[in-house]
Amino acid sequence: MPRVRKVLVVGGGTSGNAVTVLLRRAGVEVDLVELESGWNVRGSGITLQGNALRVLRELGVWDEVRAHGFAFDTVGLTAPDGTVLHVAEDLRTGGPDLPATVGMQRPTLQRILTDAVRASGARVRLGTTVETLAQDDDGVDVVFTDGAAGRYDLVVAADGRASATRALAGVPDRPEPIGMAIWRVPAPRPAGVERTDLTYGGPCYIAGYCPTGPDTVYAYLVEPNRDRGAVAPAAYAEEMRRLAAGYGGAWAEIRESITDPGQVNYTWFDQMLVEDAWHRGRVVLVGDAAHCCPPTLAQGAAMALEDALVLTRLLAGDDALHDALTEYHRRRLPRVRMVVEGSVQLCRWLMDGVRDADVPGLMGRTLTALERHP
Numbered sequence: 547m548p549r550v551r552k553v554l555v556v557g558g559g560t561s562g563n564a565v566t567v568l569l570r571r572a573g574v575e576v577d578l579v580e581l582e583s584g585w586n587v588r589g590s591g592i593t594l595q596g597n598a599l600r601v602l603r604e605l606g607v608w609d610e611v612r613a614h615g616f617a618f619d620t621v622g623l624t625a626p627d628g629t630v631l632h633v634a635e636d637l638r639t640g641g642p643d644l645p646a647t648v649g650m651q652r653p654t655l656q657r658i659l660t661d662a663v664r665a666s667g668a669r670v671r672l673g674t675t676v677e678t679l680a681q682d683d684d685g686v687d688v689v690f691t692d693g694a695a696g697r698y699d700l701v702v703a704a705d706g707r708a709s710a711t712r713a714l715a716g717v718p719d720r721p722e723p724i725g726m727a728i729w730r731v732p733a734p735r736p737a738g739v740e741r742t743d744l745t746y747g748g749p750c751y752i753a754g755y756c757p758t759g760p761d762t763v764y765a766y767l768v769e770p771n772r773d774r775g776a777v778a779p780a781a782y783a784e785e786m787r788r789l790a791a792g793y794g795g796a797w798a799e800i801r802e803s804i805t806d807p808g809q810v811n812y813t814w815f816d817q818m819l820v821e822d823a824w825h826r827g828r829v830v831l832v833g834d835a836a837h838c839c840p841p842t843l844a845q846g847a848a849m850a851l852e853d854a855l856v857l858t859r860l861l862a863g864d865d866a867l868h869d870a871l872t873e874y875h876r877r878r879l880p881r882v883r884m885v886v887e888g889s890v891q892l893c894r895w896l897m898d899g900v901r902d903a904d905v906p907g908l909m910g911r912t913l914t915a916l917e918r919h920p
Contacts, residue, residue: 549867550574550699554688555668556676556711558585560847561833562704563659564854567605570666572862577698578663579690581705583673585660589652589811590732591764593742593756593841596640597916598848599648601855603640610658615650616757618741626748628795633741634906637913647742647844649756649764651732655847675705679714681827700867701829702857707816709835715826721816721838726751726893727771728841729786730811735763736799746905749792751896752842755800765790765800770897771814782810815840815893819886821879825871832857837882839889843912849882852920881920888912 553569555562558580566578594602594615602608623632636646663670674692679701681687689695703711707721735757745753752768767789777785783804790801804810818838824831833850856877860870888908895903 549870550861552698553577553700553702554579554676554686554696554698555702555704557703557705557709557835558582558660558663558670558672559587559704559706559833559850560655560659561835561850561854562702563663564601564605564851565702565704565832565858566668567659567662567666568854568858569861570668572858576666576668577671577696578668579671579674579676581673581675585656585670585672587652587656590730590766590809591649591756591758591762592652592655592847593844594648594650594655595636595844595848595913595916596638596644596646597920598640598851599644600640600919601848601851603644604855605659605662607658607662611648611650611655614654614658614759615648616740616759617645617648618757619646620741621647622741622743624743624745624795626745626753626793628793628797630743637910637917639913639916641917649742649758651758651762651764654759676701676711676714679711679829681829686828699828700861703829703831703835704833705835707818707834707838709831711829712831712835715829715831717820717822717826717831719818719820721818723771723814724817724840724890724893725771725897726768726815726840728813728815729767729769729782729789730764730813731766731783731786731804731809732758732762732764733800733803735759735761736796739763739796743796745793746896749789751893753790753793753797755796763800765797768815774814777812780807782807782812786810817886817890819883823872824875824878828867830857830871830874837886839886840893841889842892843885843889843909845885845889845912845916848916849885852881853878856920877920881915884912884915
């Protein structure tokens with residue numbers, strides 16, 4: 547990979563960690579900076595579909611993901627009272643040798659990825675990020691918030707949907723709320739819960755849960771967004787229990803376990819897709835810094851991991867740097883647009899109360915397309 551010998555990765559989440567491991571494997575010198583001093587990710591759970599698992603296998607962490615997650619191949623649709631209406635076989639978008647889906651605790655996935663970064667030999671600096679960027683034809687001069695400085699062949703902006711690096715590079719796009727919010731919580735896994743079950747309707751737009759290990763699930767409720775200060779954090783558990791009271795089946799047991807407001811997370815759904823080039827000179831966007839969407843198709847992490855894989859493979863080729871970065875955008879944009887637009891469309895149908903929406907058709911078409919390698 548002669549055109550990039552030294553790379554700065556800004557952000558130590560899913561995409562940043564993946565880029566770092568793949569670049570190091572190609573022999574590139576990598577510095578990774580992460581604003582959070584603990585390098586941890588808060589959250590309850592994550593749903594990883596087959597195309598995400600395919601990239602995790604490329605990273606060399608699939609065996610550990612499989613050991614710490616919960617694999618399943620079906621998805622259930624239930625009535626608000628818990629009655630199972632339909633169970634569908636899920637597509638194995640990563641290929642026949644990988645499960646359709648693995649649910650796992652989000653902090654566990656982060657620990658697996660950060661261990662891989664450490665083992666790769668990358669230099670990791672926590673509690674700092676980029677303060678200024680100055681580019682010329684040959685590199686990027688970076689000053690960090692801790693006062694240090696460095697020069698790099700390429701800067702990878704992997705610092706999430708609120709990416710400050712994106713703004714520093716001159717990309718004006720910002721996430722916009724779509725009108726929905728989600729309550730999430732980890733919980734003990736009720737006996738018999740061995741797949742994701744979804745309920746559309748009842749007190750919320752969506753009620754769902756996903757097994758994340760032998761003894762755990764994460765549960766979520768989607769409703770119209772409210773003023774962010776409408777419910778005090780100290781009352782989050784009480785509020786989520788109130789909303790969950792409208793659902794039966796496994797929700798009765800899950801609801802009783804929602805007691806710690808510190809375990810409950812409340813966020814709005816946002817959307818963003820940078821349509822223009824994903825690079826400005828020698829600064830390139832990956833993951834949520836380039837695109838984000840509601841989790842209604844459970845493809846956020848998969849798109850971020852695919853970005854990392856495609857970008858690093860193109861950087862390893864013979865093309866000039868600008869051509870490789872241009873090709874990265876060309877290859878990724880249609881696939882990511884399909885996911886963003888499909889995820890938002892599901893939300894619009896729910897918010898508009900469309901009763902004859904072709905939800906199974908949209909999901910089936912999207913997952914079929916995602917079976918193709920990125």
